[in-house]
Amino acid sequence: MTIEHLSSNKSFGGWHKRYSHPSEVLNCNMQFAIYLPPQASEGQAVPVVYWLSGLTCTDENFMQKAGAHRIAAELGIAIVAPDTSPRGDQVANDDGYDLGQGAGFYVNATEAPWNRHYRMYDYVLTELPALIENLFPVSNKRSLAGHSMGGHGALVLALRNPDRYQSVSAFSPISRPTDCPWGEKAFSAYLGDDRSHWEAYDASLLMSGATAFVPALVDQGSADDFLAEQLKPEALVSAAKESGYPLHLNMRDGYDHSYYFIASFIEDHLRFHAAHLV
Amino acid sequence: MTIEHLSSNKSFGGWHKRYSHPSEVLNCNMQFAIYLPPQASEGQAVPVVYWLSGLTCTDENFMQKAGAHRIAAELGIAIVAPDTSPRGDQVANDDGYDLGQGAGFYVNATEAPWNRHYRMYDYVLTELPALIENLFPVSNKRSLAGHSMGGHGALVLALRNPDRYQSVSAFSPISRPTDCPWGEKAFSAYLGDDRSHWEAYDASLLMSGATAFVPALVDQGSADDFLAEQLKPEALVSAAKESGYPLHLNMRDGYDHSYYFIASFIEDHLRFHAAHLV
Numbered sequence: 001m002t003i004e005h006l007s008s009n010k011s012f013g014g015w016h017k018r019y020s021h022p023s024e025v026l027n028c029n030m031q032f033a034i035y036l037p038p039q040a041s042e043g044q045a046v047p048v049v050y051w052l053s054g055l056t057c058t059d060e061n062f063m064q065k066a067g068a069h070r071i072a073a074e075l076g077i078a079i080v081a082p083d084t085s086p087r088g089d090q091v092a093n094d095d096g097y098d099l100g101q102g103a104g105f106y107v108n109a110t111e112a113p114w115n116r117h118y119r120m121y122d123y124v125l126t127e128l129p130a131l132i133e134n135l136f137p138v139s140n141k142r143s144l145a146g147h148s149m150g151g152h153g154a155l156v157l158a159l160r161n162p163d164r165y166q167s168v169s170a171f172s173p174i175s176r177p178t179d180c181p182w183g184e185k186a187f188s189a190y191l192g193d194d195r196s197h198w199e200a201y202d203a204s205l206l207m208s209g210a211t212a213f214v215p216a217l218v219d220q221g222s223a224d225d226f227l228a229e230q231l232k233p234e235a236l237v238s239a240a241k242e243s244g245y246p247l248h249l250n251m252r253d254g255y256d257h258s259y260y261f262i263a264s265f266i267e268d269h270l271r272f273h274a275a276h277l278v
Numbered sequence: 279m280t281i282e283h284l285s286s287n288k289s290f291g292g293w294h295k296r297y298s299h300p301s302e303v304l305n306c307n308m309q310f311a312i313y314l315p316p317q318a319s320e321g322q323a324v325p326v327v328y329w330l331s332g333l334t335c336t337d338e339n340f341m342q343k344a345g346a347h348r349i350a351a352e353l354g355i356a357i358v359a360p361d362t363s364p365r366g367d368q369v370a371n372d373d374g375y376d377l378g379q380g381a382g383f384y385v386n387a388t389e390a391p392w393n394r395h396y397r398m399y400d401y402v403l404t405e406l407p408a409l410i411e412n413l414f415p416v417s418n419k420r421s422l423a424g425h426s427m428g429g430h431g432a433l434v435l436a437l438r439n440p441d442r443y444q445s446v447s448a449f450s451p452i453s454r455p456t457d458c459p460w461g462e463k464a465f466s467a468y469l470g471d472d473r474s475h476w477e478a479y480d481a482s483l484l485m486s487g488a489t490a491f492v493p494a495l496v497d498q499g500s501a502d503d504f505l506a507e508q509l510k511p512e513a514l515v516s517a518a519k520e521s522g523y524p525l526h527l528n529m530r531d532g533y534d535h536s537y538y539f540i541a542s543f544i545e546d547h548l549r550f551h552a553a554h555l556v
Contacts, residue, residue, distance in 0.1 A: 221288075
């Protein structure tokens, strides 16, 4: 495994670094970013929050816009931000911003042409953590967080793998992808027309039947343009009631779908994760 | 004067807003961003920090990447970020990133074709504050801050107008523009070949002869690729010694020229300004 170092920036006493590596799971080269807090340079094995971004994003958006390094440096947490899909000229794509490159939806595609590369579920669940835990001074304590499509991904990964993660949080997640336009478009393409195959990637369906729990925090802005049609957090609330899931959901008055919303509440999310990553 | 509202995002309990307006000084339409802290919605006239960005930036870079809203919300300070030059198809431009649109250098150009639009010094000094103080619930207490080319602009404006500003700060400023490639290229174009006309825009020259003082804070990263050839903070230190100027300059080990550096220390800068804006 060759890994290429792309750049380093000192940030809040720690380091923001970007790398490129060949992914066996995704069958292409992938970039990711990691924030290593100062404690990682002092011989501590720090826990890791994996941040899953939303549609159109890369590894860069969260690192540049969320203002998370300050709190990660204080708490001694590393943050890893993968890209949102496989990438490259040889990777299938679509003209829409909500399908193809930049829109992997954190699933393992079963349908051609997507099934050659689009296996973001396995990439985030196993290949990327193995790489991170091999290369950097981190522990095997992991949490998940994400935004929008990435909030969906974080919730699904945690709900299906409660033994792998200490906690999960999401901003503005696509809570019911089997019943919204973004989800139906992506799942039809990646998973095919048989909707029963979609259920393994629907956070609300998974949560309603859950028997093993990962503490979950969700923040949703009330002025989010995508709230009613695409995000549907009420489905998560209903599901949590059914199964007794430890979900805490905050509706935030006046906030929208942007990184200004994420920045406003990322401190709460990282402190929530830190409490479970000890 | 018509002003067009472009967008609003709630952020840390306050509002990030973008506007477009026709500028008489610049003879074109201009965009700017303002962060209004929560106190501005509660009937307080809040003071304003004007942030001047560096080469290639617009009003957006600082607002998205600096993580400043959190601290401005706590301190009750508005932040205004203008664009870095006049803009538009009718505005003179250059293929280089360091001349023309995105590179106004906060001067009043005297040479054709630049002198039709490039009057960023007057725009930041008078037209923009008049607009801001007319439209928003702000006081006439003003401070200046900026990065790189914008650090140069902030220092020059404060040094030449000590009665207008309470404090000034800069990250990685172009400290000696009459003696570095960026400055010599821009000043030759905008101000002509007579170097005596450049001196009114050189922070180190102005500081060495200053008799009225604005408290000044500068942060500079030691790993900044532009440090030795373009930035030359040692010229500022020498100038401050000559005139007894109240300059505090921090060299920051390992930090570079990026917004990760700015984000790491913006809290110090805003607290410095807040102490002088009371």
